[in-house]
Amino acid sequence: xxxxxxxxxxxxxxxxxxxxxxxxxxxxxxxxxxxxxxxxxxxxxxxxxxxxxxxxxxxxxxxxxxxxxxxxxxxxxxxxxxxxxxxxxxxxxxxxxxxxxxxxxxxxxxxxxxxxxxxxxxxxxxxxxxxxxxxxxxxxxxxxxxxxxxxxxxxxxxxxxxxxxxxxxxxxxxxxxxxxxxxxxxxxxxxxxxxxxxxxxxxxxxxxxxxxxxxxxxxxxxxxxxxxxxxxxxxxxxxxxxxxxxxxxxxxxxxxxxxxxxxxxxxxxxxxxxxxxxxxxxxxxxxxxxxxxxxxxxxxxxxxxxxxxxxxxxxxxxxxxxxxxxxxxxxxxxxxxxxxxxxxxxxxxxxxxxxxxx
Numbered sequence: 001x002x003x004x005x006x007x008x009x010x011x012x013x014x015x016x017x018x019x020x021x022x023x024x025x026x027x028x029x030x031x032x033x034x035x036x037x038x039x040x041x042x043x044x045x046x047x048x049x050x051x052x053x054x055x056x057x058x059x060x061x062x063x064x065x066x067x068x069x070x071x072x073x074x075x076x077x078x079x080x081x082x083x084x085x086x087x088x089x090x091x092x093x094x095x096x097x098x099x100x101x102x103x104x105x106x107x108x109x110x111x112x113x114x115x116x117x118x119x120x121x122x123x124x125x126x127x128x129x130x131x132x133x134x135x136x137x138x139x140x141x142x143x144x145x146x147x148x149x150x151x152x153x154x155x156x157x158x159x160x161x162x163x164x165x166x167x168x169x170x171x172x173x174x175x176x177x178x179x180x181x182x183x184x185x186x187x188x189x190x191x192x193x194x195x196x197x198x199x200x201x202x203x204x205x206x207x208x209x210x211x212x213x214x215x216x217x218x219x220x221x222x223x224x225x226x227x228x229x230x231x232x233x234x235x236x237x238x239x240x241x242x243x244x245x246x247x248x249x250x251x252x253x254x255x256x257x258x259x260x261x262x263x264x265x266x267x268x269x270x271x272x273x274x275x276x277x278x279x280x281x282x283x284x285x286x287x288x289x290x291x292x293x294x295x296x297x298x299x300x301x302x303x304x305x306x307x308x309x310x311x312x313x314x315x316x317x318x319x320x321x322x323x324x325x326x327x328x329x330x331x332x333x334x335x336x337x338x339x340x341x342x343x344x345x346x347x348x349x350x351x352x353x354x355x356x357x358x
Contacts, residue, residue, distance in 0.1 A: 001028050012054045018045035033059035073334045077314040101256050104263030106310045109181035111266035115296045122294045126282040154261050168254050169261035177258045180250045186347045188246035193339045195239040202231045240319040312338050
């Protein structure tokens with residue numbers, strides 16, 4: 001037995017006689033120790049249980065390295081900021097399915113899920129109640145929020161579209177469109193992600209090799225040697241076409257105008273929430289406490305979730321246009337990774353599901 005191994009075994013609690021017994025069984029180097037179980041060490045050396053456990057732990061083979069899929073999302077469509085989105089609407093002059101309307105639709109749907117559209121009414125009521133409890137007049141913020149609630153003007157987003165005014169965005173039409181989002185948009189996106197997850201699982205005969213292959217392809221490389229070819233992507237493209245069909249059905253009639261108005265409403269409400277004076281107007285210590293008091297689930301996770309949903313949706317509708325081959329696999333890989341960060345189970349068409357997690 002080499003001296004290094006002998007010294008290490010003494011440090012772990014074996015005597016010279018016990019070490020000699022192991023040597024008599026053919027143990028000469030550390031790799032030999034890795035072949036022995038706890039019971040074998042005990043029966044050979046008659047050492048204590050704890051010593052045997054320490055030896056097994058010391059010489060146990062290192063676990064195989066696993067590869068974590070961490071690919072760039074740069075291949076997916078980027079999501080513009082709210083200001084850029086609004087600027088695009090102002091000059092678009094288009095009443096059809098396009099990037100801006102899709103982004104607005106996702107924004108409107110998520111806002112409804114967390115109860116954002118109920119917030120102005122709740123805030124106005126809470127501000128007036130708090131002012132009365134203090135026997136003081138309501139603040140200027142009260143009237144600003146009241147205007148947000150009752151004086152919606154969509155002139156700036158419809159200015160480039162001849163004949164369109166805010167009168168088309170009635171409460172009844174808004175309610176109808178939000179119901180379409182719950183029954184068509186979310187189910188179609190969830191269905192697509194299930195298809196995508198199933199596609200990845202079909203390819204996942206060897207998880208480590210599959211992940212390495214995806215990362216290599218997404219980085220511009222080629223399929224690693226010996227790696228099974230990915231399944232056909234026709235089912236994913238068909239599922240993406242299904243999402244596009246669902247979005248088109250949401251936009252039927254005056255849907256585009258209503259979706260734009262709802263997205264604008266959500267943007268204006270989120271902007272109003274940034275007023276640092278609002279919490280004190282309802283008797284709350286800070287913004288988070290104010291939102292909890294009002295039962296609205298808009299937390300710090302909301303912007304990230306909204307951005308992820310927008311980018312995922314844009315990616316899905318872009319998939320049919322992506323060139324087959326490595327470019328397509330890189331795109332699918334990035335879309336899968338982004339989708340795994342979205343709580344799909346909570347997008348169930350009801351505020352109680354998603355709201356409790358935001």
